[in-house]
Amino acid sequence: MASPVRWILWTLLVCFAALQNAALRVTMRESSLEAVRGDSVLLPCSFFTSSDFSRLNVIWTLAPSSSPGSPVQVIVYDHGQVIKNPSLIGRVDFTGLPFSADIMLNETRVSDGGIYRCMVNNPPDTADPGVGELLVSVLEPPSLPVCEWDGASDVGGSVRLSCSVEEGVPTPEIRWEKVNPEEISLPINMEGELSGSVQIVNVSSQTSGLYRCSATNVLGTENCYINLAIYNSEGPFHHRHASLGLLEPFLIGAVLCTAAAPGGPPGVLPGVLLTLVMALVLLALLAIILWLHRTGQDGRSRRRRRDRKAEEEECYNEIRYTPSLMKRSFV
Structure with a gap:
C-alpha cells in the first residue's frame, strides 16, 4: 500500500515542479x-x-x-x-x-x-x-481604370491602347477587348503591376469600334472605354456639310478623324472642287449685292443734299431782289 501512495506523491511533486519551471x-x-x-x-x-x-x-x-x-x-x-x-x-x-x-x-x-x-x-x-x-x-477592389490611346488613326497606321489603375489588392488582372460592333479578345502586353497595353498595327476601317479595358480581382471588376475611329475616304467616318460641302473633322471618343486621305474613289475630288467654286460664286454675288445697295444709298443722300442747297440759294435770291426792299433802301 505504501508504494502506490509514494508513487502518487512523487508524480504530483514532479508535475508541480514542472509547472513551476x-x-x-x-x-x-x-x-x-x-x-x-x-x-x-x-x-x-x-x-x-x-x-x-x-x-x-x-x-x-x-x-x-x-x-x-x-x-x-x-x-x-x-x-x-x-x-x-x-x-x-x-x-x-x-x-x-x-x-x-x-x-x-x-x-x-x-x-x-x-x-x-x-x-x-x-x-x-x-x-x-x-x-x-x-x-x-x-x-481592396480595383479603382476605376484610366484608358488612353496613342498613335496614328489613319488607315495602315499603328495605335497603342493603354490602361492603368491606381489601387487594387490583389493586383488586378488587366484585359482589353473589342466589344462593338463585334466582340474580340486582344492580347495583353503587361508593362507593370497596375497597367497593361495592347498594340494594334496596320489599322483599317474594321479596326474602328468600342474597346473596353477591364481591371479585375477577387473583389470585383471596373471598366473604362475608348471609342476608336479610323478615318477612310470610303468609310462612314466622314460627312459633308449640307451648305458648303466642306469636309469637317469628326471626333469620336478620344480619336480625331481628319479629311479624307488621297487616292479616294474617282469623282470625290472634282465634286469637292465644284462645291467650293459654287460657294465662292455665291459669296461673290452676296458681296456685289451689298456693294450695290450701299452705293444706291450714297447716291440718294448726295441728291438730297444738292436739292436742299438749291432751295436755299433760290430763297436767298428772292429776298435780295424784292422791289419793296429796294424802295426802302432809298428813302
Whole structure:
C-alpha cells in the first residue's frame, strides 16, 4: 500500500515542479487572415503561463508588406497600462486581457497588411518570451481604370491602347477587348503591376469600334472605354456639310478623324472642287449685292443734299431782289 501512495506523491511533486519551471507558451489560433479594406478584423493570440498576471507584458508589432525589414510597434500592455501607436489610436485595442492577448483592428487599410508578431512575457516564468506570428492581408477592389490611346488613326497606321489603375489588392488582372460592333479578345502586353497595353498595327476601317479595358480581382471588376475611329475616304467616318460641302473633322471618343486621305474613289475630288467654286460664286454675288445697295444709298443722300442747297440759294435770291426792299433802301 505504501508504494502506490509514494508513487502518487512523487508524480504530483514532479508535475508541480514542472509547472513551476514551465515555459510560457503562445498559441496563434490562425496562421493567416484576410480582411477587406474598411472592415474590422480580430487578430487572435492565446498564451499559457503558470504565474499570475501582475507582471504580464504583451507587445504586438507589424512588419508591413511594403517594408518587411522595418517593423513597427502596434500596441503594448505593460503592468496594467496600454500604450498604442499614435497612428493607430482609435483603430486598435485589446479585447481579452489578461486572459488572452487578442486585439481588434478597425477600419483596415492596405498599409495594415503584413506580418504581425504577438510577444508575451510574464515573470517569474524563466523561459524566453513566447512569440507567435500572423500574416494579415488587406484586400481592396480595383479603382476605376484610366484608358488612353496613342498613335496614328489613319488607315495602315499603328495605335497603342493603354490602361492603368491606381489601387487594387490583389493586383488586378488587366484585359482589353473589342466589344462593338463585334466582340474580340486582344492580347495583353503587361508593362507593370497596375497597367497593361495592347498594340494594334496596320489599322483599317474594321479596326474602328468600342474597346473596353477591364481591371479585375477577387473583389470585383471596373471598366473604362475608348471609342476608336479610323478615318477612310470610303468609310462612314466622314460627312459633308449640307451648305458648303466642306469636309469637317469628326471626333469620336478620344480619336480625331481628319479629311479624307488621297487616292479616294474617282469623282470625290472634282465634286469637292465644284462645291467650293459654287460657294465662292455665291459669296461673290452676296458681296456685289451689298456693294450695290450701299452705293444706291450714297447716291440718294448726295441728291438730297444738292436739292436742299438749291432751295436755299433760290430763297436767298428772292429776298435780295424784292422791289419793296429796294424802295426802302432809298428813302
